Amino acid sequence: MPQVKHQLRLDRGTLVMKDVPEVVMPLFQWDARSQSYRAKGQDYRAIVEGLKKGNVPFRDEAAGFLKLELDFSREITPYxxxxxxxxxxxxxxxxxxxxxxxxxxxxxxxxxxxxxxxxxxxxxxxxxxxxxxxxxxxxxxxxxxxxxxxxxxxxxxxxxxxxxxxxxxxxxxxxxxxxxxxxxxxxxxxxxxxxxxxxxxxxxxxxxxxxxxxxxxxxxxxxxxxxxxxxxxxxSPDELAGTSLAAYRDEVIRVRLSPSEQQRYDDLIRQRNDFLRLNNIRLGTIEGWKKFIMSSGSPQGRAAMLAHREAKSLAYGTEGKLRVLEEILANHPEARTLIFVNDNATVYRISREFLIPAITHQTGAKERVAILDRFRSGEYQYLVSGQVLNEGVDVPEASVAVVLSGTATEREHIQRLGRILRKSEGKNAVLYEVITEGTTEERVSQQRRGQWQPRRELNLEELNAPD
Structure with missing residues (x-):
């Protein structure tokens, strides 16, 4: 049996050939240290297809794949x-x-x-x-x-x-x-x-x-x-609502800072922006944020960063939002409800004031499982969390979500919406997004909703109006 000239092997996550045929040469680079040509592992398919298309005989020593016998036991008709x-x-x-x-x-x-x-x-x-x-x-x-x-x-x-x-x-x-x-x-x-x-x-x-x-x-x-x-x-969720997902509505509620909160917020933003202008920093880019963080090592930069964080906390944790939360819970007395906020301090405050179980990144694995099990069984009707339930957690069925803060990204919005969209008979889910007027929170929410338009926007006065 004649010896095959070309051999393809795998070494430390890269594909190696000593003599590379012209048809796949663009995928390889010369490695002087090993005196061979190397390509990324991810190029394996393109290399193999190229060699076969060019009728180039080769020995594949890279692949260690197994063919499986899989008996799929689920009797389910996909949507x-x-x-x-x-x-x-x-x-x-x-x-x-x-x-x-x-x-x-x-x-x-x-x-x-x-x-x-x-x-x-x-x-x-x-x-x-x-x-x-x-x-x-x-x-x-x-x-x-x-x-x-x-x-x-x-x-x-x-x-x-x-x-x-x-x-x-x-x-x-x-x-x-x-x-x-x-x-x-x-x-x-x-x-x-x-x-x-x-x-x-x-x-x-x-x-x-x-x-x-x-x-x-x-x-x-x-x-x-x-x-x-x-x-x-x-x-999108809208395309699946009412079929494979529960029907839902997405409602925005705007609240205002109190006069004293608004004054403090304006002063803090002014202090932050004065520093940004003096140092030619723009926060609309990742590079701008990195520069702001790096500059916080100076006394002036640290003061500006602290002002930014306090202003953000005011927008996220205004007293008006807690009053809205109280009204929402009263309007859905039977619904299992998830409450999302941006920071742990507010999570624990809501937990204390409303006597609601809380889950944060500090919650141990066993305790988290126990809380979710009790929420699933109906023993707990409400659950408040930071960002740990956004992704990768199978949250039991709920029909109401209240986002009190953390509305900036489309991903976060979709993930939180998904927590209430598990379909069940007669279910109509609702997500409330509570934002503070006259703050950056309102602006970033509007930017996101340029792609995800809510069905209807509500003022606080409308919250108790009949459907």
């Missing part, structure tokens, strides 16, 4: 949007991103993709909560499959492996050649400096990204085109 998402992903060569609102069944889409692509698979998730949820879901969907976990004290080596992004990044070199299918939940985390190596080193020819919204503050969501693939399917 039309899930079927469309799966079909679109397949048409795109089993590479790409699916953007579906929270509550829209992203996990089932991934399970169907795995069912129809029965190869060794690596699933990356951002949190330990999601690690456990995905493990339970895959074991239930594929009872005969060998499913393992990487992270949270587990270090399995299984054909189907669920890992946190952090753990997958640490072990990216070892994982690079084992998995043919890479699934990234909450895929907007992937383009970060630390986590992107998972996709860059992996030679997985099939890739699926899942997210409720892809936008990042640094604009790196555009890197997903090369890391995972283009967006192949996208839908």
């Amino acid at each position: 039309p949007h899930q079927q469309q998402a799966l079909a679109s992903w397949k048409r795109a060569g089993r590479r790409g991103v699916v953007e579906v609102p929270t509550g829209g069944g992203k996990t089932l889409i991934a399970q169907l993709a795995l069912r129809d692509t029965p190869r060794s698979a690596l699933i990356c998730v951002p949190t330990l909560d999601l690690l456990a949820q995905w493990y339970s879901g895959l074991v239930a969907a594929f009872p005969d499959a060998n499913v393992g976990m990487l992270g949270g004290g587990s270090k399995d080596e299984t054909p189907i492996l669920i890992s946190t992004y952090d753990s997958a990044a640490i072990h990216a070199e070892d994982l690079a050649g084992r998995y043919a299918l890479l699934i990234c939940d909450e895929v907007h985390h992937l383009p970060g400096d630390w986590t992107r190596v998972i996709a860059e080193m992996s030679i997985a020819p099939y890739r699926l990204g899942l997210s409720a919204t892809l936008k990042r503050s640094d604009g790196r969501e555009r890197d997903l085109d090369t890391l995972i693939g283009p967006v192949v399917f996208s839908c």
Whole structure:
């Protein structure tokens, strides 16, 4: 048997060839240290397809994929949007991103993709909560499959492996050649400096990204085109409301600072802005924020930063918002209600004054599970939280959400809305966004709603009006 001239192997997350055929040369770079040509692991599919198209014989020593026998045990008919998402992903060569609102069944889409692509698979998730949820879901969907976990004290080596992004990044070199299918939940985390190596080193020819919204503050969501693939399917909460998601309305309530609060707010913003002007700092960009943070090391900069934070706290925690919260809760006496705020201090204040259970990043795992279980059973009707319930937590069914602060980003809005959109018989969900007039909170909320228009806006006086 004649010796094959060209060999493709994997070394420390990069593909190596000693003699590169012309048809794939643009994908490789010369490495003088190893006296060989190297390419990113993510280019494996393009390299193999290029070699085959050019009729170049080669030996593939890089791939360690396994073909699986998967018995899908779930007897469920996917919603039309899930079927469309799966079909679109397949048409795109089993590479790409699916953007579906929270509550829209992203996990089932991934399970169907795995069912129809029965190869060794690596699933990356951002949190330990999601690690456990995905493990339970895959074991239930594929009872005969060998499913393992990487992270949270587990270090399995299984054909189907669920890992946190952090753990997958640490072990990216070892994982690079084992998995043919890479699934990234909450895929907007992937383009970060630390986590992107998972996709860059992996030679997985099939890739699926899942997210409720892809936008990042640094604009790196555009890197997903090369890391995972283009967006192949996208839908909004409005498109699914009343079908696969509960019908809902999104209402804005404006409150005003008291005269003394407004005066203090104006003074603080003036102090901050005077410093920004003197130092030619613009806060509308990431670079501007970095410069502001760096300048806070000086006495003047620290005073300006403290003024900024106090002004923000005034806008987020005005007494008027607590009065609105009281009225909202009174208007929904039977509804399970989630309350979101921006900072832990306000979380604990609401918890004390309204006698409502609270969850923050300081809440232990066991206590968090116990609180959510009691919320699920109805023992607790209300729950207040900071940002820990925005993402990666399977919050039990609720029908009312109140956002008292933290309204800046589209992602945060969609994630919080998704917490109340789990469909049930006769359910009509409502999200209240409470913002403070005459503050930057109002401006950033208006900017976001340029893309997410509420159905109706309310003044405080309208809150008690009948539907």
